[in-house]
Amino acid sequence: MIGDWIDVGPLADIPPRGARTVPVEGGEEIAVFRTGDDAVYALVNRCPHKQGPLSQGIVHGHAVACPLHNWRISLSTGEALGEDEGCVPIIPARVDAGRVLLSRVGALAAALVG
Amino acid sequence: MDFYERPDTDDGSMIETVAQDGRSHLVVIGNGMAGCRAIEELLARDGTRYRVTIFGAEPRVNYNRIMLSPVLAGEKSFDDIVINGHDWYRDNGIELVAGDPVVSIDREARIVVARSGRSVAYDKLLIATGSDPFIIPVPGKDLPGVIAFRDMGDVDTMLAAAAEGGDAVVIGGGLLGLEAAHGLTLRGMKVTVIHLMPTLMERQLDEAAGWLLKSALESRGQTILTGANTAEIVGADRVEGVRLKDDTLIPAKLVVMAVGIRPNVALAAQAGLDVGRGIRVDDHMVTSDPNIRAVGECVEHDGQVYGLVAPLWEMCRALADGLVEAPTGYRGSVTSTKLKVAGLDVFSAGDFSGGDSAEDIVLRDASRGIYKRLVIKDNRIVGAVLYGDTADGGWYFDLLKKGEDISDARDLLIFGQAFASGGGQADPKAAVAALSDDAEICGCNGVSKGKVVASITGGACSLDAVRSSCKASASCGSCTELVENLLALTLGDEVQAGPKTLCKCTSFGHDDVRREIVAQGMTSIPEVMQKLHWSTPDGCSSCRPALNYYLLCALPGEYVDDQQSRFVNERMHANIQKDGTYSVVPRMWGGLTNPRELRAIADVVEKFNAPMVKVTGGQRLDIFGIKKEDLPAVWADLNAAGMVSGHAYGKSLRTVKTCVGSEWCRFGTQDSTGLGVKIERMSWGSWMPHKFKIAVSGCPRNCAEATIKDFGVVCVDSGYELHVGGNGGIKVRATDLLCKVETEQQAMDHCAAFIQLYREEARYLERTAPWIERVGLEHIKRRIVEDEIGREALTARFLFSQAHSQEDPWAARASGVECEQHQHLGEFRPASALEAVR
Numbered sequence: 030m031i032g033d034w035i036d037v038g039p040l041a042d043i044p045p046r047g048a049r050t051v052p053v054e055g056g057e058e059i060a061v062f063r064t065g066d067d068a069v070y071a072l073v074n075r076c077p078h079k080q081g082p083l084s085q086g087i088v089h090g091h092a093v094a095c096p097l098h099n100w101r102i103s104l105s106t107g108e109a110l111g112e113d114e115g116c117v118p119i120i121p122a123r124v125d126a127g128r129v130l131l132s133r134v135g136a137l138a139a140a141l142v143g
Numbered sequence: 144m145d146f147y148e149r150p151d152t153d154d155g156s157m158i159e160t161v162a163q164d165g166r167s168h169l170v171v172i173g174n175g176m177a178g179c180r181a182i183e184e185l186l187a188r189d190g191t192r193y194r195v196t197i198f199g200a201e202p203r204v205n206y207n208r209i210m211l212s213p214v215l216a217g218e219k220s221f222d223d224i225v226i227n228g229h230d231w232y233r234d235n236g237i238e239l240v241a242g243d244p245v246v247s248i249d250r251e252a253r254i255v256v257a258r259s260g261r262s263v264a265y266d267k268l269l270i271a272t273g274s275d276p277f278i279i280p281v282p283g284k285d286l287p288g289v290i291a292f293r294d295m296g297d298v299d300t301m302l303a304a305a306a307e308g309g310d311a312v313v314i315g316g317g318l319l320g321l322e323a324a325h326g327l328t329l330r331g332m333k334v335t336v337i338h339l340m341p342t343l344m345e346r347q348l349d350e351a352a353g354w355l356l357k358s359a360l361e362s363r364g365q366t367i368l369t370g371a372n373t374a375e376i377v378g379a380d381r382v383e384g385v386r387l388k389d390d391t392l393i394p395a396k397l398v399v400m401a402v403g404i405r406p407n408v409a410l411a412a413q414a415g416l417d418v419g420r421g422i423r424v425d426d427h428m429v430t431s432d433p434n435i436r437a438v439g440e441c442v443e444h445d446g447q448v449y450g451l452v453a454p455l456w457e458m459c460r461a462l463a464d465g466l467v468e469a470p471t472g473y474r475g476s477v478t479s480t481k482l483k484v485a486g487l488d489v490f491s492a493g494d495f496s497g498g499d500s501a502e503d504i505v506l507r508d509a510s511r512g513i514y515k516r517l518v519i520k521d522n523r524i525v526g527a528v529l530y531g532d533t534a535d536g537g538w539y540f541d542l543l544k545k546g547e548d549i550s551d552a553r554d555l556l557i558f559g560q561a562f563a564s565g566g567g568q569a570d571p572k573a574a575v576a577a578l579s580d581d582a583e584i585c586g587c588n589g590v591s592k593g594k595v596v597a598s599i600t601g602g603a604c605s606l607d608a609v610r611s612s613c614k615a616s617a618s619c620g621s622c623t624e625l626v627e628n629l630l631a632l633t634l635g636d637e638v639q640a641g642p643k644t645l646c647k648c649t650s651f652g653h654d655d656v657r658r659e660i661v662a663q664g665m666t667s668i669p670e671v672m673q674k675l676h677w678s679t680p681d682g683c684s685s686c687r688p689a690l691n692y693y694l695l696c697a698l699p700g701e702y703v704d705d706q707q708s709r710f711v712n713e714r715m716h717a718n719i720q721k722d723g724t725y726s727v728v729p730r731m732w733g734g735l736t737n738p739r740e741l742r743a744i745a746d747v748v749e750k751f752n753a754p755m756v757k758v759t760g761g762q763r764l765d766i767f768g769i770k771k772e773d774l775p776a777v778w779a780d781l782n783a784a785g786m787v788s789g790h791a792y793g794k795s796l797r798t799v800k801t802c803v804g805s806e807w808c809r810f811g812t813q814d815s816t817g818l819g820v821k822i823e824r825m826s827w828g829s830w831m832p833h834k835f836k837i838a839v840s841g842c843p844r845n846c847a848e849a850t851i852k853d854f855g856v857v858c859v860d861s862g863y864e865l866h867v868g869g870n871g872g873i874k875v876r877a878t879d880l881l882c883k884v885e886t887e888q889q890a891m892d893h894c895a896a897f898i899q900l901y902r903e904e905a906r907y908l909e910r911t912a913p914w915i916e917r918v919g920l921e922h923i924k925r926r927i928v929e930d931e932i933g934r935e936a937l938t939a940r941f942l943f944s945q946a947h948s949q950e951d952p953w954a955a956r957a958s959g960v961e962c963e964q965h966q967h968l969g970e971f972r973p974a975s976a977l978e979a980v981r
Contacts, residue, residue, distance in 0.1 A: 037969035046707040049968035065681040085711040087684040094684035096711035
């Protein structure tokens with residue numbers, strides 16, 4: 030069954046203010062974030078600065094601080110916040126019936142091209 | 144870990160060439176203010192266009208040379224005047240070659256060669272060699288003890304001389320000479336200034352201001368000899384004095400030559416570039432070779448050479464615009480000067496030599512020691528000299544640079560901006576408000592009013608925040624009042640004053656937050672944020688780890704650690720490396736190990752293909768390159784051999800380093816190894832404000848380096864010397880002696896009490912060294928040495944807390960606790976039918 034959305038797991042498996050990873054065969058790993066107010070975002074798991082694994086950073090508000098050099102990345106746009114400049118590809122994500130869904134097209138485009 | 148290798152360049156036979164990524168290679172000769180500022184300006188425009196290599200003659204990072212005077216005067220430390228530390232070079236991918244000056248340029252081959260023989264090819268070359276001090280050619284100029292005042296090495300020489308007191312002579316009564324004389328006077332030397340001209344600072348001050356300055360300096364104990372001509376410097380093996388042309392002999396053990404500077408053009412001249420007084424450049428700072436640019440004090444632009452800092456900022460802007468192909472051009476600079484001598488306010492700008500059509504407006508207030516003179520030509524200010532009250536210097540300079548017609552305000556001009564712009568009452572805020580956006584606020588760092596306001600509106604709500612975001616007021620501090628006024632103007636009541644707040648999410652400082660947590664009995668991070676009016680929904684990466692620690696410390700055994708408020712290393716119980724893998728360090732008590740542990744480590748390295756194992760500085764082994772998925776299995780194997788987490792990743796006890804002590808060593812006085820193991824068993828697993836290192840040395844030879852640790856024990860025949868507050872990191876600090884005790888138990892009790900005091904009173908991410916400098920050693924001694932009951936209570940609190948924290952986090956993870964930290968949520972296989980599996 031090929032749909033527009035890929036089910037990657039239950040929301041309950043991502044801690045609030047935390048993230049989990051989804052490796053992509055032949056592409057870049059995706060980080061799926063859950064904020065304190067239960068919004069879900071997916072970004073390529075790679076800081077635009079020095080490729081730090083964003084999934085391991087501290088999530089605050091709708092942003093994550095990269096664990097390597099503390100760059101703050103917006104979860105909604107993938108752009109670096111503050112003085113820093115850079116952008117990481119985002120993948121449309123939503124929650125349906127407690128399951129986390131990623132956009133197939135988005136995941137393919139971001140993880141394979143990005 | 145940095146695994147990639149650089150080509151070997153030491154033998155001179157290999158030449159480093161263009162980066163493999165195809166970017167152009169920009170090589171900078173000179174790691175001073177001009178060279179680095181040029182790169183800062185370039186990075187601000189385009190951080191990707193060039194690969195950058197900087198050669199510096201001094202073995203240091205980039206520092207603010209004009210701040211050497213406050214360092215000499217003891218008002219600043221070297222760290223305070225560093226502009227860009229090692230992390231700046233690293234984070235921007237800049238290679239710094241410090242202490243290896245370039246000795247030749249091959250323009251044909253586009254290669255520079257350094258003194259070590261190292262050759263580097265360039266696409267674009269930037270020469271920023273600055274200037275050299277001018278040494279007057281008198282007999283004795285080469286004697287030991289005769290120095291210039293140009294770099295940090297000179298300051299070190301002056302400080303060393305001043306430590307012993309005695310006589311010093313400064314030759315040259317200009318800006319630099321007077322600042323040197325001031326610093327040496329403050330450091331306790333008897334200083335004589337010899338100046339060839341009839342008045343001091345004659346290039347910047349008129350006769351009246353020069354005289355006022357001379358009187359002020361004389362009242363501070365300096366001897367000022369104007370119209371004095373140096374004949375020779377006398378001395379047998381080293382300098383003993385200075386003889387003037389009139390045969391006066393002035394004794395001196397130190398002579399500072401500060402008579403002027405000369406552009407350093409040797410390298411450029413040798414390479415055949417067009418050189419006059421300086422390296423000749425066009426408006427885009429390009430030399431006679433289109434691939435070579437030059438900026439700073441080494442250049443000659445439109446017949447002018449500059450020895451001040453402001454023109455340098457302007458040149459660097461024009462240079463960077465040109466390098467990114469958006470050329471603007473440099474049109475020369477009008478300069479102003481401020482003397483950095485505390486309590487003496489002197490300002491000068493422009494031309495005050497007078498002339499036929501020039502008119503003067505002068506204000507003198509002899510009793511207050513104020514002298515102001517404006518030189519007016521065609522209704523425009525062309526020069527300004529201010530002595531005693533320099534508050535309006537920036538405004539006059541702004542009018543001067545803009546060439547504004549001042550005829551309307553002429554009557555009131557000399558009384559300053561507040562009066563002249565109407566209002567009558569002198570309101571410093573109004574004066575700052577009236578400045579234009581491009582008026583310079585911070586001369587040391589070249590920051591305009593517009594930039595300061597932008598950084599304030601961008602979230603810098605306190606003086607410290609402004610200093611760190613745009614560097615205004617971060618150097619000499621003379622513009623602090625201006626910056627504070629801008630903060631008040633821009634933010635009104637929202638200005639954050641006083642001690643630094645914990646982070647941007649709160650107006651409370653660290654100490655306030657801790658006090659309120661205890662006073663109000665708060666038990667969770669959301670509660671703290673609610674009750675203390677946090678301005679963000681769930682804090683930031685600065686405050687969350689701090690709050691987590693403060694709660695943990697206040698509520699041992701009760702507070703439930705918030706994993707999402709832990710920095711990655713403390714959440715993963717391993718150290719993240721630049722490639723996203725982790726390094727694993729098992730604990731080796733007191734640095735002891737055995738075959739079983741070593742076998743287990745060897746097996747782990749092979750089983751998980753760890754690419755590197757390294758012996759750490761803390762006497763244990765670090766296994767590199769472990770994937771987050773493999774960590775629980777690695778820990779299970781290490782646990783099986785009896786090893787636990789070494790907490791090499793935590794703000795916690797790291798290692799207890801020991802020497803072999805009386806058990807083996809012929810010099811050992813006590814069983815240092817045994818005591819180290821006991822201390823480590825007592826204190827492992829404790830969370831602290833920052834990392835904490837301990838060492839125990841068995842005799843005063845101190846092989847375990849106990850005197851650069853947070854807590855160090857040095858065994859002696861009669862007992863144990865306890866040392867605190869040492870640090871071997873960025874800023875080396877030797878410990879302070881806390882006290883001496885007689886028994887092992889006393890040593891351990893004092894250690895526990897000290898750790899607990901540190902845990903309770905230091906701010907999050909504050910090491911013991913800066914903490915002790917902040918609160919004072921006396922405070923620590925009072926609490927731990929003099930107050931026996933208080934010490935026992937501290938020890939008891941530490942041991943109580945330890946009863947709840949000494950659980951091996953690895954064992955829990957290896958048994959499956961929080962296994963999701965090490966597993967993926969799902970997988971995505973685009974090519975497979977079963978595309979997402981869990």
